[in-house]
């Protein structure tokens with residue numbers, strides 16, 4: 062391990078749930094504290110769409126995720142560096158995590174060639190050709206200056222064969238070693254990404270190799286890409302038990318409120334997903350009793366708040382009827398109010414989960430929340446959501 066310095070990240074385990082593997086922790090960075098389990102909103106372009114940093118602070122957001130791929134292409138990582146780094150550029154003095162850029166290269170760009178050296182790809186913006194290697198991923202992320210940065214991996218396509226998954230996993234571990242070698246800035250914590258598709262033996266082998274290299278945190282990537290829920294939970298469970306207790310564990314790109322609770326119970330600490338923000342902009346809103354689609358005609362004259370009992374700004378001031386009106390009229394305020402509510406829902410869920418772990422009643426809390434979430438008639442919810450685009454659609458468009 063590299064020598065510790067005062068501004069190095071610290072992770073403390075504060076409590077464990079007695080009846081699950083759920084853990085309550087705290088990550089300290091030079092830009093502030095992250096209470097775990099934590100949900101990180103996705104701020105693709107260095108902004109969580111429709112919200113200001115002040116909005117995020119009011120919601121209690123402690124960290125957001127920015128996408129290296131997008132910031133590298135526009136405005137360029139050197140531009141961000143010249144303007145003082147991402148914290149200063151985006152006026153966000155709190156922790157930031159950047160991904161490696163790999164995921165968007167696979168999902169958005171046209172890939173020209175993947176080799177041991179790296180990936181040649183064409184920008185989805187202007188078709189220009191670029192090269193992303195483990196060393197380049199480190200250089201870009203160091204210029205952006207996030208508190209937590211990620212190793213470059215190959216996000217293994219799903220479904221895949223065990224042979225392809227093995228070759229991909231092995232390259233991912235070699236790339237992780239190169240990232241570790243190229244990593245310079247000590248105040249940025251480098252987390253490694255484990256791959257291996259749905260093959261638990263490959264996942265575990267990958268984790269073992271990454272543990273041998275030694276990183277400040279470990280992430281599970283390449284999940285929520287079309288596998289079943291039972292496969293997802295099986296992989297997370299089998300991987301989490303291998304990960305050291307004293308480092309943060311990050312489940313990338315997952316997921317629904319149910320997924321968060323199930324994976325917290327399996328011992329994961331950090332989560333990010335476009336779901337609350339993207340669904341908000343599609344008018345799909347989270348409530349304790351499942352999602353509702355605000356464009357539905359039945360809300361035309363509905364004077365009730367979106368979620369009775371929700372203390373968020375949106376629910377405290379506006380009716381379903383008004384939110385429906387804003388959405389159908391394409392008003393910007395509608396997107397903002399929906400985003401405020403959905404993010405409040407996610408952050409509040411995590412706050413309650415942390416309290417439940419501290420109080421030793423997480424499993425009961427989880428079952429209660431899951432029962433409420435499922436109480437809404439399935440048919441009604443799916444009819445309302447028709448045409449909104451599911452996770453597969455979300456993946457195609459890329460993270461935001």
Ligand SMILES: [Zn+2]
Pocket residue numbers: 367368371372373374375376377402405
């Ligand atoms: Zn609300």
